[in-house]
Amino acid sequence: xxxxxxxxxxxxPNRYPGIEKATKLVLDGLDIDWADLAGASCCPAPxxxxxxxxxxWLTLAARNIVLSEQMDRDVLxxxxxxxxxxxxxxxxxxxxxxxxxxxNKHLAEVDMKYKGSxxxxxxxxxxxxxxxxxxxxxxxxxxxxxxxxLHYGCHLIKPSKERDLxxxxxPVFFDELVEALGATSVDYEDKMACCGAGGGVRSALxxxxxxxxxxxxxxIAEAGVDCIVNACPFCHLQLxxxxxxxxDKYGHEYSIPVLHYSQLLAIAMGHSPEDVGVDLNxxxxxxxxxxxxx
Amino acid sequence: MTKEPVKLLEDEGLTFLTCMQCGTxxxxxxxxxxxxxxxxxxxxxxxxxxxxxxxxxxxxxxTCYQCQERCPRGIKxxxxxxxxxxxxxxxxxxxxxxxxxxxxxxxxxxxxxxxDANKEKRKELGMDxxxxxxxxxxxxxxxVKKLLEVTGFVQLVLEEEKDKSEEGx
Numbered sequence: 203x204x205x206x207x208x209x210x211x212x213x214x215p216n217r218y219p220g221i222e223k224a225t226k227l228v229l230d231g232l233d234i235d236w237a238d239l240a241g242a243s244c245c246p247a248p249x250x251x252x253x254x255x256x257x258x259w260l261t262l263a264a265r266n267i268v269l270s271e272q273m274d275r276d277v278l279x280x281x282x283x284x285x286x287x288x289x290x291x292x293x294x295x296x297x298x299x300x301x302x303x304x305x306n307k308h309l310a311e312v313d314m315k316y317k318g319s320x321x322x323x324x325x326x327x328x329x330x331x332x333x334x335x336x337x338x339x340x341x342x343x344x345x346x347x348x349x350x351x352l353h354y355g356c357h358l359i360k361p362s363k364e365r366d367l368x369x370x371x372x373p374v375f376f377d378e379l380v381e382a383l384g385a386t387s388v389d390y391e392d393k394m395a396c397c398g399a400g401g402g403v404r405s406a407l408x409x410x411x412x413x414x415x416x417x418x419x420x421x422i423a424e425a426g427v428d429c430i431v432n433a434c435p436f437c438h439l440q441l442x443x444x445x446x447x448x449x450d451k452y453g454h455e456y457s458i459p460v461l462h463y464s465q466l467l468a469i470a471m472g473h474s475p476e477d478v479g480v481d482l483n484x485x486x487x488x489x490x491x492x493x494x495x496x
Numbered sequence: 497m498t499k500e501p502v503k504l505l506e507d508e509g510l511t512f513l514t515c516m517q518c519g520t521x522x523x524x525x526x527x528x529x530x531x532x533x534x535x536x537x538x539x540x541x542x543x544x545x546x547x548x549x550x551x552x553x554x555x556x557x558x559t560c561y562q563c564q565e566r567c568p569r570g571i572k573x574x575x576x577x578x579x580x581x582x583x584x585x586x587x588x589x590x591x592x593x594x595x596x597x598x599x600x601x602x603x604x605x606x607x608x609x610x611x612d613a614n615k616e617k618r619k620e621l622g623m624d625x626x627x628x629x630x631x632x633x634x635x636x637x638x639x640v641k642k643l644l645e646v647t648g649f650v651q652l653v654l655e656e657e658k659d660k661s662e663e664g665x
Contacts, residue, residue, distance in 0.1 A: 210628070212606040212608035213608050215618075215627030215629060216611070217614055219618045222627065223623055238628040239628070240629075240632070241629065241630060241632075241633040243606065243637075243640045244605060244606045244607045247601075249559055250597050250598065251598075252578055254581075254585045254649070254652065255585070255586075255647065255652060256582060257647050258643075258649040258652075262643060262644070356560040356562075357561075360560065360564070361561045361564060361565070361572075396560035396562070398558060400559050401558040401559035402555060402594055402597075403527065403556060403557070403558045405597050406592075406593040406594050407555065410527070410530060411558075414530055414558070417530070
């Protein structure tokens with residue numbers, strides 16, 4: 203297993219820092235060789251930047267990847283947007299020498315050069331492939347008897363041409379990681395549906411974006427779960443803060459707690475819900491937090 | 497000079513011309529259930545004329561890639577939509593909120609920068625007030641700013657602002 207650098211992105215360090223802390227606790231607890239990726243920027247966000255100017259998107263993404271290349275580490279992301287942007291950019295650059303030349307001409311202005319020597323990983327596929335559900339199960343100190351609505355999010359698994367993660371219609375690798383902690387991953391209608399945040403839709407067309415989230419939350423509520431578990435802070439924000447916005451706009455109240463998998467795993471490994479910021483979400487539920495404590 | 501959509505897509509190694517209008521894309525689209533986005537029509541329109549660049553539905557795609565995964569002809573629909581959006585932006589069409597997000601990255605290096613409330617949350621968790629990103633390293637932010645200048649991105653965003661203000665007068 204190649205050592206990794208931890209790519210934080212924007213939303214985790216700047217809106218849900220508990221996920222950042224949880225991730226670091228988990229990486230330490232599983233003896234994974236990781237380091238901060240000092241000086242990284244926005245990935246940049248694929249929905250807007252990739253839509254605006256391809257060369258700019260690739261150049262900023264390449265700078266982030268080069269920082270990790272310089273440390274001889276793969277890039278570990280904890281956000282589907284960052285994973286999507288950096289994976290797709292890395293793939294484009296590795297397969298398009300003319301584009302790489304153009305990007306490197308820009309990078310030379312800041313004394314950098316993209317080589318293509320680092321891979322981009324996402325914590326969920328990384329834990330699934332490099333550690334595996336059995337070893338994750340062995341690391342559990344405090345099994346979590348919870349009914350969970352799992353949300354993969356889109357860019358963890360799609361576009362599949364640039365991932366090696368099997369089916370996009372009915373994947374199971376994330377469910378296995380959740381069930382390794384003692385929880386049950388409950389099926390619900392349209393489980394693989396988008397949360398509605400991506401592609402610049404949430405940032406510019408909030409009402410439409412929330413209609414998609416409302417439908418998703420409705421299906422999750424019908425399944426009768428204890429919480430939602432996700433792999434992405436933008437989905438996390440949409441499903442957590444989105445519940446506040448949806449209540450204001452449509453009067454639909456769900457009150458379903460939302461956790462990133464890093465948080466759930468850290469709690470199962472013995473850390474308290476407050477240690478990893480579960481109480482800093484917009485939707486909080488003291489009864490649920492007590493249950494997490496065991 | 498604005499390119500014909502068919503030519504633009506060809507230059508990106510993409511084509512919509514093999515589409516048989518089966519509608520699998522529209523049937524698979526999570527956005528289309530709640531918005532006026534009809535992916536099949538975008539694909540059809542992009543084969544015919546430049547009006548597609550002005551179609552606001554281009555911006556209702558969440559880029560979930562479900563249509564692209566399921567397309568029986570293997571058309572890279574989302575990659576194509578992103579290419580069409582890019583041309584549209586270079587024509588000066590950018591949603592106001594997207595311009596703001598672009599401006600945040602130009603200024604701060606983050607699309608979602610830190611604020612006081614979240615500095616407090618970080619401290620409450622026993623973490624440094626600022627993360628190990630461009631927020632903590634000014635020289636790293638300078639690199640990002642330099643790159644956004646040399647790629648022409650700053651100009652792209654600012655020029656369009658100028659056009660917009662002229663329209664408003």
